[in-house]
Amino acid sequence: MKMFSAETYKQRREGLKKQLSSGIVLFMGNEEVGMNFKDNVYHFRQDSSFLYYFGIDVPGLVGIMDLDEGTEIIFGNELSIDDIVWTGPLPTIAELAANAGVSQTRPTTHIEEILKTAKAQQRTIHFLPPYRSVNKQKIQAWLEIHPEQQAQEASVELIKAVVAQREIKSEEELQEIDKAVNITSEMHLTAMKGAKPGLIESQLTGLVHGKAISGGGDLSFPIILTVNGQVLHNHYHGNTLKEGQMVLCDCGAEAPSHYAGDMTRTFPVGKQFTERQRELYQIVIDAHEAAVAALKPGVRFKDIHLLACKTLAEGLKGVGLMKGDVEEAVNQGAHTLFFQCGLGHMMGLDVHDMEDLGEQYVGYDESLKKSTEFGLKSLRLGKALQKGFVVTVEPGIYMIPELIDMWKSEGKYADFVNYDKVETYKDFGGIRVEEDFVITGNGADLLGTPVAKSVSEVEAVRASSF
Amino acid sequence: MKMFSAETYKQRREGLKKQLSSGIVLFMGNEEVGMNFKDNVYHFRQDSSFLYYFGIDVPGLVGIMDLDEGTEIIFGNELSIDDIVWTGPLPTIAELAANAGVSQTRPTTHIEEILKTAKAQQRTIHFLPPYRSVNKQKIQAWLEIHPEQQAQEASVELIKAVVAQREIKSEEELQEIDKAVNITSEMHLTAMKGAKPGLIESQLTGLVHGKAISGGGDLSFPIILTVNGQVLHNHYHGNTLKEGQMVLCDCGAEAPSHYAGDMTRTFPVGKQFTERQRELYQIVIDAHEAAVAALKPGVRFKDIHLLACKTLAEGLKGVGLMKGDVEEAVNQGAHTLFFQCGLGHMMGLDVHDMEDLGEQYVGYDESLKKSTEFGLKSLRLGKALQKGFVVTVEPGIYMIPELIDMWKSEGKYADFVNYDKVETYKDFGGIRVEEDFVITGNGADLLGTPVAKSVSEVEAVRASSF
Numbered sequence: 001m002k003m004f005s006a007e008t009y010k011q012r013r014e015g016l017k018k019q020l021s022s023g024i025v026l027f028m029g030n031e032e033v034g035m036n037f038k039d040n041v042y043h044f045r046q047d048s049s050f051l052y053y054f055g056i057d058v059p060g061l062v063g064i065m066d067l068d069e070g071t072e073i074i075f076g077n078e079l080s081i082d083d084i085v086w087t088g089p090l091p092t093i094a095e096l097a098a099n100a101g102v103s104q105t106r107p108t109t110h111i112e113e114i115l116k117t118a119k120a121q122q123r124t125i126h127f128l129p130p131y132r133s134v135n136k137q138k139i140q141a142w143l144e145i146h147p148e149q150q151a152q153e154a155s156v157e158l159i160k161a162v163v164a165q166r167e168i169k170s171e172e173e174l175q176e177i178d179k180a181v182n183i184t185s186e187m188h189l190t191a192m193k194g195a196k197p198g199l200i201e202s203q204l205t206g207l208v209h210g211k212a213i214s215g216g217g218d219l220s221f222p223i224i225l226t227v228n229g230q231v232l233h234n235h236y237h238g239n240t241l242k243e244g245q246m247v248l249c250d251c252g253a254e255a256p257s258h259y260a261g262d263m264t265r266t267f268p269v270g271k272q273f274t275e276r277q278r279e280l281y282q283i284v285i286d287a288h289e290a291a292v293a294a295l296k297p298g299v300r301f302k303d304i305h306l307l308a309c310k311t312l313a314e315g316l317k318g319v320g321l322m323k324g325d326v327e328e329a330v331n332q333g334a335h336t337l338f339f340q341c342g343l344g345h346m347m348g349l350d351v352h353d354m355e356d357l358g359e360q361y362v363g364y365d366e367s368l369k370k371s372t373e374f375g376l377k378s379l380r381l382g383k384a385l386q387k388g389f390v391v392t393v394e395p396g397i398y399m400i401p402e403l404i405d406m407w408k409s410e411g412k413y414a415d416f417v418n419y420d421k422v423e424t425y426k427d428f429g430g431i432r433v434e435e436d437f438v439i440t441g442n443g444a445d446l447l448g449t450p451v452a453k454s455v456s457e458v459e460a461v462r463a464s465s466f
Numbered sequence: 467m468k469m470f471s472a473e474t475y476k477q478r479r480e481g482l483k484k485q486l487s488s489g490i491v492l493f494m495g496n497e498e499v500g501m502n503f504k505d506n507v508y509h510f511r512q513d514s515s516f517l518y519y520f521g522i523d524v525p526g527l528v529g530i531m532d533l534d535e536g537t538e539i540i541f542g543n544e545l546s547i548d549d550i551v552w553t554g555p556l557p558t559i560a561e562l563a564a565n566a567g568v569s570q571t572r573p574t575t576h577i578e579e580i581l582k583t584a585k586a587q588q589r590t591i592h593f594l595p596p597y598r599s600v601n602k603q604k605i606q607a608w609l610e611i612h613p614e615q616q617a618q619e620a621s622v623e624l625i626k627a628v629v630a631q632r633e634i635k636s637e638e639e640l641q642e643i644d645k646a647v648n649i650t651s652e653m654h655l656t657a658m659k660g661a662k663p664g665l666i667e668s669q670l671t672g673l674v675h676g677k678a679i680s681g682g683g684d685l686s687f688p689i690i691l692t693v694n695g696q697v698l699h700n701h702y703h704g705n706t707l708k709e710g711q712m713v714l715c716d717c718g719a720e721a722p723s724h725y726a727g728d729m730t731r732t733f734p735v736g737k738q739f740t741e742r743q744r745e746l747y748q749i750v751i752d753a754h755e756a757a758v759a760a761l762k763p764g765v766r767f768k769d770i771h772l773l774a775c776k777t778l779a780e781g782l783k784g785v786g787l788m789k790g791d792v793e794e795a796v797n798q799g800a801h802t803l804f805f806q807c808g809l810g811h812m813m814g815l816d817v818h819d820m821e822d823l824g825e826q827y828v829g830y831d832e833s834l835k836k837s838t839e840f841g842l843k844s845l846r847l848g849k850a851l852q853k854g855f856v857v858t859v860e861p862g863i864y865m866i867p868e869l870i871d872m873w874k875s876e877g878k879y880a881d882f883v884n885y886d887k888v889e890t891y892k893d894f895g896g897i898r899v900e901e902d903f904v905i906t907g908n909g910a911d912l913l914g915t916p917v918a919k920s921v922s923e924v925e926a927v928r929a930s931s932f
Binding site: 034035036037039042043084088089131136200205207208209212213222232233234256351406 | 513599613
């Protein structure tokens with residue numbers, strides 16, 4: 001993978017140290033995971049915070065920073081000649097560590113004693129919340145913390161310090177994100193050009209997935225490519241595309257550096273949208289544009305989310321699916337029948353950046369706690385934007401038959417929802433349009449190569465693909 | 467995924483019960499694994515024995531069979547309406563279990579009490595060796611077995627019974643394997659047609675990977691596609707293809723049913739092999755054909771491996787890379803400088819079928835223990851073949867500079883290796899040719915659509931791709 005210079009990693013670690021008081025900071029690298037047996041592994045994905053502070057894209061490593069003694073150590077095991085027959089010659093742990101500006105390395109077995117000694121001396125051991133089972137097990141063994149307690153025992157001081165650094169993207173990070181979004185753009189153009197009636201979703205998904213691999217990295221998250229766009233996280237790819245349907249494709253690549261892209265396009269299987277598809281598609285575009293125009297430092301993303309919701313509700317009222325006072329409808333949450341999720345999220349080394357560290361720290365702050373209401377509880381980012389944040393904007397309209405049936409039978413939001421008309425949209429599917437932006441000094445810039453988005457642009461691509 | 471009939475799964479479980487005496491049989495299904503945070507998951511891969519006995523391709527399930535009471539239970543948790551918004555409506559656990567012919571289901575939380583009660587009554591709890599960290603943790607909690615002890619505590623009686631069933635493929639299994647190998651053939655043809663000087667390995671890998679996804683399943687193992695074929699498990703895809711080099715592509719797809727394919731082709735980046743590439747390629751083909759001709763019930767695969775080794779050694783002597791008595795050279799292991807691994811392995815629901823159950827049970831038996839010698843210790847299958855076995859045949863020649871340097875400096879096999887000539891091959895790379903076969907009553911049948919293999923066939927495909 002592309003690493004930054006040793007100086008970059010040193011500066012990041014220095015920046016982290018300045019925010020922390022004392023103790024030992026423990027960074028758990030990831031290990032290989034066997035799919036159906038130990039040695040048949042998924043593609044390796046290093047932990048993102050480990051990548052951010054050390055950049056070493058190799059399994060089985062642990063990094064520590066001793067805040068009081070000022071030492072930094074990478075723990076890992078060297079290859080034997082038997083390994084080299086299978087894997088070829090690889091850099092030593094010391095060489096890998098040197099690339100990250102770390103001069104001390106030790107075998108993996110040494111970590112346990114160092115941590116147990118520190119614990120016996122009642123020193124603080126800062127660690128981030130583990131999400132991989134094997135790292136939970138290690139922390140349990142080393143620090144004698146029960147797996148169920150690990151999220152609570154993770155260091156809030158460390159989490160906040162890491163978030164404060166990682167949420168502001170540097171120029172060299174933005175270049176990597178741009179590469180990832182460019183590959184992502186290619187994936188979307190491939191889907192939009194490759195669709196045709198009679199194709200199975202998986203056939204099209206293969207072309208899209210292949211583009212990510214050809215870009216030198218991998219997927220940044222599992223591909224959603226479906227004629228049932230109303231299912232928000234739909235990974236079933238067995239349907240046959242039919243004229244009259246829409247394909248919702250939500251996918252993204254990682255650059256070789258592991259920075260992520262994440263975009264969504266929705267397009268007709270045929271050459272053109274149907275009339276009612278075009279109407280609702282335009283409403284989503286309007287909400288998207290309203291939100292993008294509002295992106296700038298100091299504005300709460302929650303307010304931009306609500307602005308998009310109001311734009312959606314106005315449009316839905318315009319076509320007779322909603323009714324009554326739009327402001328009040330959104331205040332009460334009536335639009336969540338059609339838009340059940342959030343407007344967007346942070347993006348960086350993770351597609352949902354730093355989601356492992358906790359949304360309360362990444363997307364919210366002391367002045368704004370996350371809501372528990374339906375709709376807002378799925379908004380991953382609420383706090384005020386800052387220059388250097390990278391965010392997605394992804395409004396949508398989703399006709400979920402089970403939710404419509406349930407709320408209709410409960411008479412929920414009956415003042416704002418025209419259920420008789422909604423009934424006729426139960427087979428409609430879903431629409432989402434998503435792009436990635438970096439917050440600038442006074443607004444936001446689109447990341448990556450633009451992909452056809454307006455009704456006319458999308459229909460032009462589709463028409464030229466037959 | 468495609469499941470077989472409930473009757474098939476019932477028969478398999480009945481067949482298993484007949485081989486076991488008493489106690490409870492515990493089958494651990496797999497869970498989702500987060501890549502870089504909990505909810506950003508790798509593609510789900512169910513445990514293969516769970517698939518074999520229950521066929522349910524859903525995460526988070528556990529199955530038990532009580533041998534004494536005759537009961538069978540699937541443990542799993544139902545979806546809430548909140549889940550349905552994100553995942554769409556899915557079958558209930560009871561419906562999934564019914565498809566597998568299991569009538570009892572319970573919430574996941576009930577399993578612990580059942581197992582603890584059984585343990586308190588000193589009943590035997592049979593389980594297979596866990597390979598996923600989270601299942602190790604569960605078994606540790608439920609049965610109070612330390613993670614390090616789990617391989618030893620696994621039930622040898624159960625392992626042997628499962629191997630006895632799974633190693634003999636039924637007609638309906640062979641149809642699924644054939645589908646997987648057909649997709650695999652397409653992947654290879656894509657690589658062979660798509661290569662050209664100037665392409666980066668990852669660009670070609672993307673096309674190949676995409677074919678697997680388009681087939682409706684996924685990869686059966688990580689793709690090896692490299693100009694450095696001498697590195698046996700090479701997953702680096704960053705080199706640029708150059709005229710004069712060869713591409714070694716070892717890849718395979720899973721059918722949607724999760725049965726695997728696994729093939730290797732080696733072809734020139736240009737239109738033709740160079741003279742010395744063609745010479746060594748033909749030696750590998752000769753070894754491949756000798757091995758295939760020897761496949762039949764009752765013959766030990768170890769003997770076929772040694773036959774292939776002898777054919778390789780004869781060919782290598784013919785071009786002056788080896789010397790002396792060929793029989794003696796192979797007896798002493800001198801050919802392992804060029805062919806460091808095994809001739810092949812079992813294939814089925816796993817690409818290395820049942821590797822999680824232990825090679826000593828899958829590839830060997832009471833009458834034949836696995837060797838610890840270099841070369842033979844990497845032979846995964848040694849025992850006598852039976853009708854219904856599915857095996858790969860994959861001889862190769864690999865010029866590993868580090869190994870050549872080491873053995874030359876040690877004077878190892880100096881009577882059989884012409885090191886002066888070998889020195890001139892240190893930049894040669896590697897060649898492997900691999901196909902999949904089912905053992906029939908009196909021989910073996912090739913699985914899947916044949917792909918260009920002979921020198922002239924491969925060169926014809928390459929010539930037509932420019």
